[in-house]
Amino acid sequence: MKTAMISPRDAYGAALKRLGATHDNIVVLDADLSESTRTAKFRADFPHRFFNAGVAEQNMMGIAAGLAATGKIVFASTFAVFAAGRTYDQIRQGIARSNLNVRIVASHGGITVGEDGPSHQMTEDLALMRALPNMMVLVPADAVETEKMIEKSLEIQGPVYIRTSREKFPVIFDENHRFNPGKGTLLKDGAHLSIIAAGLMVSSALSAADMLAEHGIQASVVNMSSIKPIDRDLIVQCAEHTGRILTVEEHSVIGGLGSAVAEVVSEEFPVPVRRIGVTDQFCFSAPASALLEHFGLTAKHIYDFVRRWMD
Amino acid sequence: MAKKPPSLSEDEFRSLADKARSIRRHVVEMLAEAGSGHPGGSLSAADIITVLFFHVMKHKPGNPAWKNRDRFILSKGHAVPALYAALAECGYFPAAELKNLRKQGSFLEGHPLRDVAHGIEATTGSLGQGLSFGVGVALAARLDRKRFHTYVLMGDGEQDSGQIWEAAMSAAHYKLDNLTGIIDRNRLQIDGATEDVMRLEPLAKKWKAFGWRVTETDGHHVPSLAAALTMKKKKDTPHLVLAHTVKGKGVSFMENVVHFHGVAPGPDEKQRALEELERGS
Numbered sequence: 001m002k003t004a005m006i007s008p009r010d011a012y013g014a015a016l017k018r019l020g021a022t023h024d025n026i027v028v029l030d031a032d033l034s035e036s037t038r039t040a041k042f043r044a045d046f047p048h049r050f051f052n053a054g055v056a057e058q059n060m061m062g063i064a065a066g067l068a069a070t071g072k073i074v075f076a077s078t079f080a081v082f083a084a085g086r087t088y089d090q091i092r093q094g095i096a097r098s099n100l101n102v103r104i105v106a107s108h109g110g111i112t113v114g115e116d117g118p119s120h121q122m123t124e125d126l127a128l129m130r131a132l133p134n135m136m137v138l139v140p141a142d143a144v145e146t147e148k149m150i151e152k153s154l155e156i157q158g159p160v161y162i163r164t165s166r167e168k169f170p171v172i173f174d175e176n177h178r179f180n181p182g183k184g185t186l187l188k189d190g191a192h193l194s195i196i197a198a199g200l201m202v203s204s205a206l207s208a209a210d211m212l213a214e215h216g217i218q219a220s221v222v223n224m225s226s227i228k229p230i231d232r233d234l235i236v237q238c239a240e241h242t243g244r245i246l247t248v249e250e251h252s253v254i255g256g257l258g259s260a261v262a263e264v265v266s267e268e269f270p271v272p273v274r275r276i277g278v279t280d281q282f283c284f285s286a287p288a289s290a291l292l293e294h295f296g297l298t299a300k301h302i303y304d305f306v307r308r309w310m311d
Numbered sequence: 312m313a314k315k316p317p318s319l320s321e322d323e324f325r326s327l328a329d330k331a332r333s334i335r336r337h338v339v340e341m342l343a344e345a346g347s348g349h350p351g352g353s354l355s356a357a358d359i360i361t362v363l364f365f366h367v368m369k370h371k372p373g374n375p376a377w378k379n380r381d382r383f384i385l386s387k388g389h390a391v392p393a394l395y396a397a398l399a400e401c402g403y404f405p406a407a408e409l410k411n412l413r414k415q416g417s418f419l420e421g422h423p424l425r426d427v428a429h430g431i432e433a434t435t436g437s438l439g440q441g442l443s444f445g446v447g448v449a450l451a452a453r454l455d456r457k458r459f460h461t462y463v464l465m466g467d468g469e470q471d472s473g474q475i476w477e478a479a480m481s482a483a484h485y486k487l488d489n490l491t492g493i494i495d496r497n498r499l500q501i502d503g504a505t506e507d508v509m510r511l512e513p514l515a516k517k518w519k520a521f522g523w524r525v526t527e528t529d530g531h532h533v534p535s536l537a538a539a540l541t542m543k544k545k546k547d548t549p550h551l552v553l554a555h556t557v558k559g560k561g562v563s564f565m566e567n568v569v570h571f572h573g574v575a576p577g578p579d580e581k582q583r584a585l586e587e588l589e590r591g592s
Contacts, residue, residue, distance in 0.1 A: 027454070051450065051485070059443045059477035066447020069425065069433065070382075071455070090474075093437040094444060098425040 004171040006143035008164035009107045013038025015150035016075060020046045023154065027067050029076040031057045036166070037077040037107040057082045061090035061102075068100035073154060079113075080106035080163055084125035091159070096132045099158045104129075105150070109139075109163035110250035111278065111295065112200065117285035123278045127255025129161040130228045136160040136181060137228040139257075141202035142169045145225060148179040156181065163199065167288060170203040172223075184231035190218030193306065194238035194245045198224050198257045200297075201248040201276075207299035212306055219306065230260050232268065239269040246274050246306065250297055253277040274309060276302065319534045323366070327533045330400060331361040335561045336588050337396035337409055343581035345413040348421065349389040351571040352466060355497040355530070355556040356390045362536045363462055364397045372402040376427050381459050382448050384433040386441020387466030387495060388422040389573070394431070395419050403430035439472025441465060442492055446482050449490040462540075464493045468500030471509045476521065483522025486547035491540065492523070494551065495530060497558035501572050515553050523551040530554030562587055 020026050020042050031053045034040040043050040053060035057078055064076040077083070083106035084091075095102045111121045129137045136156060140146040146164060153160050172187070187202070188209050197205040202223045209219040220242055222234060238245055245265060247258035258275030265273050278295050292298050296305065319327070334357045342348040364370070368381040385394050392412060399406040411417035418426050422436025433444050445463035452459055469475060482490055494514070502508050511517075515525045528539040539552045558572070559565030562584040565576075576584055 027451075049454065053477075053481060056474075056477035056481070058440075058474045059446070059481055062440050062443020062474065062478065063447035063450065063481065065433075066444040066449075067451045068447070069444070070448050070451030072451050089437055090440060090443070093434060094440055098434045 005168040006171055007166060007168045008140050008143055008146040009038045009166060011143035011146035012105055012107070012150060012164050013041035015147040016042040017045055019151060019154065020049070023073065025071060025073050027051070027072040027074050029053055029060050029064055029074060031055060031060045031078040031082065033078050036079070037105070039075070039077045057087045058090045061087045062094050064102045065094035065098065065100050068095070068102045069098065074102045075105055076102055077105045077107060079120060080109035080122035080125045081120055084128050084161065085122065088128055092132055095159050096134045099134045101158065103153050103160045103162060105162045105164060107164045108166050110165060110199065111283050111291045112165060112167040112250065112288040114288035114291060115285050118282040121283050123252045123283070124255065125161070125163060126227055126251050126257065127259070130255060130260065134158050135228065138162045138181070139198040139225055139227055140164065141199060141223045141225055142172050144171060144173040144175065144177055145179055148177060149225070152179050152181070165200060167200060169200050172203055172206065179225065181226050182229040182231060183226060184222050184224040184234045186220060186222055186234065188219065188221040190220045191242060192218045192310065194220040194222060194242045195248060195302065196222040196224050196235070196238065196245060196257065196261055197248040198227060199250050201250055204297065204299045205248055205302060208302035208306065211299065211303045215307070217306060217310055224257060224261070227257055227260055230264065232264050235261055235264045236268045239265050239271045244272045244309075246276065246302070246309070248276045248297065248302060251277055252280065254280060274305070276305060319537055324533055327361055327365055327537070330365050331358050331533070332588055332591065333400060334361055334393055334396040336585060337399070337406070338392045339562065339576060339581055339584045339588065341392050341396070341409050341412040342575040343578065344410050346575055347413060348392055348575050349573050350565055350576060351499065351558040351568070352387060352390040352495065352497065353393040354560045354562060354565065355558045356387070356464060356495045357393050357560065358531045358533060358536060359464060359493055359495060359554055360393050360397045362533060362540060364401055366537050367540045368462065369459070372430065375403060375430050379457055379459050382432050382445070382461045384435070384441045384445045384448070384461065384463045385423055386435055386463050387438065387469060388435035390466070390495070391423045394423065398430040401430070438466065438469035439474040442475055442478035442482070445490055445492070446478050446485065446487060449482070449487040450485060452489055453487070460489050460491065462491045462493065464495060466500075467494055467496045467498065467505050467511060470494065470511050470514065479518065479521040479523065482549040487549045488544045488547050491550045491552060494553050495556050496553055497556045499558045499567065499569050499572065501569070503569055518551045518553070522548070524548045525551045525553060527553045527555065530556035531560055561591060
């Protein structure tokens with residue numbers, strides 16, 4: 001059967017539309033990108049609870065803080081590069097320090113925005129948000145998990161950063177999937193190494209594991225959609241059981257998933273860790289598939305990398 | 312401009328003037344005790360904060376989380392000693408706590424940290440951000456059909472910041488007539504005169520052009536401040552009160568002296584300042 005392909009941003013729009021009907025206290029903000037982030041879905045049904053800040057992301061985050069301080073659950077969306085980069089101080093000062101219920105749902109994360117180039121390719125957002133006290137950092141692996149995450153976020157006290165994407169992701173979960181903050185999911189159990197991935201890279205890691213299995217290498221695959229808090233127990237379990245860990249992320253290798261995993265491994269159960277991601281550089285305009293290829297963010301490259309490493 | 316506010320009675324005026332003097336005394340004592348902080352902008356804002364907390368705003372110190380309370384947001388967070396002093400005078404916490412300004416273990420942080428139980432509505436200190444927060448509060452009030460009003464006190468130095476103007480544009484766009492911005496126009500910022508560092512004038516015209524109703528007033532004349540801050544609101548229009556003030560107001564050797572933007576008085580200066588405030592009327 002052909003795998004369904006759905007963009008996390010579409011799942012976000014659908015979740016907002018559904019939850020908006022049952023939760024009067026949800027307010028949605030956007031910064032002139034509501035069609036792209038899919039908050040337009042919410043706007044269409046609940047125009048009085050939707051506010052467009054225009055191209056003024058800093059003001060949007062401040063407004064989000066004020067709304068949240070007055071009892072609203074606020075979803076504030078724009079592209080990841082603006083949501084986490086341009087407004088870092090507003091998030092830090094106004095939202096995170098006050099531990100307010102703002103959900104920053106950032107679309108167009110990572111390099112798969114492709115042709116727009118490095119001005120729009122955000123590869124540091126997880127690092128920035130992870131360093132902020134009080135901030136929860138989540139990266140859904142597919143559309144199903146995105147919806148579960150958005151729904152779950154309503155129960156969370158304090159700010160949450162959720163990175164969605166424009167790219168269509170293979171759907172890997174069914175409706176029974178449960179998302180819990182601080183919990184990763186072991187999707188495949190193998191004894192030779194663990195591949196811990198987030199976002200679009202989870203499906204690539206699964207494909208790589210299938211290819212490796214054909215060559216007698218049994219890989220565990222973990223979906224680490226909760227980057228912060230991170231599932232320390234599961235990481236330690238991976239280290240103990242497989243003795244080596246590979247992380248894969250559509251993000252800089254500095255400060256994101258790979259760093260978070262390496263921190264836990266080095267403190268709790270040191271084993272070799274390798275990180276696949278964007279090396280310390282700005283990227284360039286190219287089709288998404290070419291960029292993924294360039295930075296080794298494909299099943300084939302993960303497979304090749306592991307073959308070399310295991311030799 | 313409609314300008315027929317109820318004038319203050321002699322008693323009200325005297326009581327507010329006394330409060331403002333108490334707040335200035337607290338400010339001087341707190342900063343001398345802390346050994347650091349920002350006297351100039353705290354003293355220039357003292358009358359504005361006094362008139363808001365003791366005359367204009369509806370709030371309940373005994374029930375700080377009261378949902379219908381008017382909200383006060385101190386965008387110029389470095390003037391927080393004046394806010395803490397007013398909150399203590401209102402009874403949000405004992406005045407004895409004021410001596411713990413900037414000390415480890417006290418909630419009296421060097422710049423405000425949101426703490427509704429103690430009357431502090433917004434975390435500020437990074438300038439230029441308070442008005443955006445106020446826009447969010449005012450929008451929430453309208454969504455909930457609450458009648459409370461939101462007041463945001465800004466500095467003039469932070470008018471340099473682009474986010475102020477983003478917020479100004481949005482408040483007018485959203486037609487927030489439940490929002491009042493106040494500028495403590497003391498004309499000095501850390502590096503010197505505002506007009507030398509980054510020209511702001513014509514400031515009133517700028518706010519008008521951004522869609523606000525603007526009222527200019529003497530920021531130390533209590534009846535004028537009271538009149539400006541209690542004007543009947545103009546439908547769908549946010550209100551900007553441009554309060555002309557003197558940095559360091561009330562302490563002669565601090566008045567219009569840039570040095571006292573961010574330097575606390577030493578022991579001798581504290582004594583002289585308190586004596587002046589005692590004598591002053």
